[in-house]
Amino acid sequence: MGLAKTEMFTDQQNEIALFAKVFGHPARVAILQQLFKIDGCYCGDLVNEIGLAQPTISQHLKELKQLGLIKGNVEGTSVCYCINRENWIKMKQVMLQFLDQDISENDCC
Amino acid sequence: MGLAKTEMFTDQQNEIALFAKVFGHPARVAILQQLFKIDGCYCGDLVNEIGLAQPTISQHLKELKQLGLIKGNVEGTSVCYCINRENWIKMKQVMLQFLDQDISENDCC
DNA sequence: TTATTTAATTGCAATATTACGATTAATATT
DNA sequence: AATATTAATCGTAATATTGCAATTAAATAA
Numbered sequence: 677m678g679l680a681k682t683e684m685f686t687d688q689q690n691e692i693a694l695f696a697k698v699f700g701h702p703a704r705v706a707i708l709q710q711l712f713k714i715d716g717c718y719c720g721d722l723v724n725e726i727g728l729a730q731p732t733i734s735q736h737l738k739e740l741k742q743l744g745l746i747k748g749n750v751e752g753t754s755v756c757y758c759i760n761r762e763n764w765i766k767m768k769q770v771m772l773q774f775l776d777q778d779i780s781e782n783d784c785c
Numbered sequence: 786m787g788l789a790k791t792e793m794f795t796d797q798q799n800e801i802a803l804f805a806k807v808f809g810h811p812a813r814v815a816i817l818q819q820l821f822k823i824d825g826c827y828c829g830d831l832v833n834e835i836g837l838a839q840p841t842i843s844q845h846l847k848e849l850k851q852l853g854l855i856k857g858n859v860e861g862t863s864v865c866y867c868i869n870r871e872n873w874i875k876m877k878q879v880m881l882q883f884l885d886q887d888i889s890e891n892d893c894c
Numbered sequence: 895t896t897a898t899t900t901a902a903t904t905g906c907a908a909t910a911t912t913a914c915g916a917t918t919a920a921t922a923t924t
Numbered sequence: 925a926a927t928a929t930t931a932a933t934c935g936t937a938a939t940a941t942t943g944c945a946a947t948t949a950a951a952t953a954a
Contacts, residue, residue: 787909
């Protein structure tokens with residue numbers, strides 16, 4: 677079916693999966709790292725930096741924006757993208773809660 | 786093409802994306818949370834707990850195992866799964882490095 | 895007004911993912 | 925040996941993702 681049965685899972689599990697999914701492509705990882713590095717990149721800069729076609733980058737930017745992880749500011753014909761710091765921190769808390777689960781010592785296997 | 790152009794990205798970016806991708810489905814998040822909670826689950830337990838069909842759970846377990854995040858121990862006709870703690874810690878370091886990037890104060894947008 | 899620039903959108907081909915029924919493999923039980 | 929139990933594998937349908945050429949939209953510059 678190619679479709680996750682989200683109704684069987686908790687909101688928290690679905691939220692974790694949604695954030696993780698958007699990080700599940702190296703182009704989006706690269707875009708975010710570049711935005712952390714430069715802090716305000718035009719779409720064209722990202723196209724040059726990353727080397728995928730402009731529509732492809734634009735599509736990845738859209739997904740990041742939909743999840744609220746980046747903001748886009750229109751400046752004339754350009755659009756300046758940057759990290760949405762507030763939401764990044766919120767996302768980080770959700771992900772850390774998942775990654776930082778207590779690891780007990782007793783190894784079962 | 787449905788295929789990520791991994792050769793354009795750094796090993797680190799591809800590694801982050803690979804880990805994130807496996808967390809990008811709520812069933813795999815749920816499996817991992819259950820393994821942290823119970824610490825040694827049989828495949829059948831996970832099928833009952835999560836409510837997807839046995840082949841589906843088996844497939845998700847395979848992906849988690851391929852990435853080294855879980856171990857499976859054969860006990861008769863059953864297989865007991867648990868977290869691979871060593872690799873979980875390694876994965877966490879990679880992901881934290883990505884999530885914990887310095888957030889400067891100056892907001893560009 | 896007519897280019898020009900920049901980025902979003904559309905449409906599509908190739909590939910990947912998700913889910914599960916049916917089957918198989920391996921072990922345990924009778 | 926025959927049966928039962930458990931989980932992996934196979935095959936397949938439905939859907940999602942990735943990438944880009946072509947086009948469009950919107951703003952600026954000439």
